[in-house]
Amino acid sequence: MDPQKNQGTGASIVARDITKIYGTGPDAFHALGPIDLDIKPGEFVSLIGPSGCGKSTTMLLVSGLEPISQGHVEIDGKPLTKPISEIGIVFQDHLLLDFRTAIQNVMLQQEIRKLDKADMRSRADALFEQLDLVGAEDKYPWQLSGGMRQRVSIARALVHDPSMLIMDEPFGALDAISRTQIRHDLEMLWLAKRKTVLFITHSIEEAVGLSDRVLVMSKSPGRIVEEISIDLPRPRPAHLGEYPEFAVYAKKIYTIFEKLGVYNF
C-alpha cells in the first residue's frame, strides 16, 4: 500500500508499557498490560480481544481519562498529563445524556468548546444525514432505538472534527444490516479526513473490514499478543467474503484466540 496515502492530519499515539491496576491494597485488580502502542497520524487501528481483557481501560488510559498505573503515553510527541480534549470518543453503551435531545447531545460539543453555533449545527445536520438519523433530531435518547442511540453518539464524537477518534464497541447495539452500512459510512468518513482512529471491537469482521492494523489482545489482564496489518484495498465492500484474503485474516485472528483459550469448542 502507498505509505503516502496513510499520511493523515490526525494525532500520533505512543504508549510505552502502560499498565492499569484498579483499586489499592487487597482490592487491587490488575486490569491491563503492560502494553505498547504506536499509532501513526491518520492510521486506523483496531484493538480486538475478549470481553473484560482491558480494551475500554486502554482507551481510558490513552485519552487521559483514567490515571496510568505504570508506563507513559505521548500524544503527538507530548507526554499525556491530563485528559485530552482534542478528541472524539464514542463511549461503550453510547453514554448519551437523557435530558438532552439527539441534536442537543451532539451540540454539547459546540456548547462546551464554544465553537460557532451555525457552523456546528450544519456539521451536525450533515452527520445526521450520513448516519441515517434525519427525523430523530428532537427525540430524547429513551425515544430512540439502541442502534440510533449509538449513531447519535458517533455523531457527537465526530461533529467537532477532532484529530483523534476513539470508538469503544460503537456498533455493539446494531443489527447486522446496520452494522455493515455504518461500517462503510465510517470508512468513507475516515477516508475523507484521515484522522487517527483507535477502534475497539470484539468483532473480527469489523476489525478486518475497517483497519490498517489490528492489535489482538489476550485475556485479562490484557496484553497485545499479535499485530496484523490488513492490506486490503479501500473502500472495502459490504460483503467481505468477496476477498479471499479476508478469510485468511479472519482465520489468523480466530487461530490466535483459539490458542489463547478464548474459545472453548
Place this chain on the structure above:
Amino acid sequence: MKLRATVRKAWEPALWFLGLLLIWEAAVRIFAIPGFILPAPSVFMLRIVQSAPQLAYHGMITTKLIIYGFVAGAVPGVALGYLIARYSICKQLLYPIVVFIQGLPKITLAPLMLVWFGFADFPKILLTGLITFFPVMVDSVAGFQSIDPRKYYLSKSTGASWLQTFLKIELPSAAPQIFSGLRISIVVAVTVVIVVEWLNSKTGLGYLVLRSMDGKDTSMIFATLVVGSLIGVFLSGLVQAIERALVPQGRH
C-alpha cells in the same frame, strides 16, 4: 378520545369535591351546627367574596414570604447538597452539623429569631429557608451522588470547565431528585410562613387567622384557610410546571 379522557380526569375530582361541600352544607343546616363552630361552605365562600380585598392584600404578603423563604432554602440546599455529594471533606465537615440541625424542631427557633431580628420580614424568611432547606439538600445529595461516574469521562473529554460540568452535566442529571425535594419544600414553606406569622406579624394570612380567632370569627378563619390552601395549590403547581419545562427525563 384523549381530550375526553383529560376532561374526565379534571372533572371527576371537581365533582366529587363539590359533592363533599354539598354534604357539608346539608349537614350544617340539618343539624343546626352553630356557625362559630363549623360554618357552612356557603357562609365562608360568601365571606371570601366580601373580604376579597383584605384577603388578597394579606395573601400577597404571605405568598411573597413563601417564595422568598423557599428560594432562601432551596438555593443553599442545592449548593450544599452538591458540595456534600462531591467533596468528602465537605461531607465530613458539614454532615454532623446538618444532622444536628435536622434533628432540631426548627419551628421552636421562632421566638429566638424574634428576639434577634424583631418583627421584620427577615426572621420569617430565615426560618422558612431553614426549614425548606433540608428536604432540598437531602434530595440534592442523593441526586448528585447518583450521577453515572462515566458522565465525567464525557465532560473531561470535551475539555469542560468546572462550571460547564456543573451546569451542563451535573445539575440537569440531578434535577429529577432535586425537584422531588423542591415539591416537598414548597408545601412545607406555606405552613411555616403561616405559623411564623402567628408569632410575630401584623400582616399576612397567619396574622389574619389569629385576629379572626380573637374575634371568634370562625367563618373568616375558614375563608383565610381556603385562600392559604389555594396559594399552596398554586405554588406547588408552579413548581411542577417548572419541573415539566426543565426536566425532560422524568417523563418516561
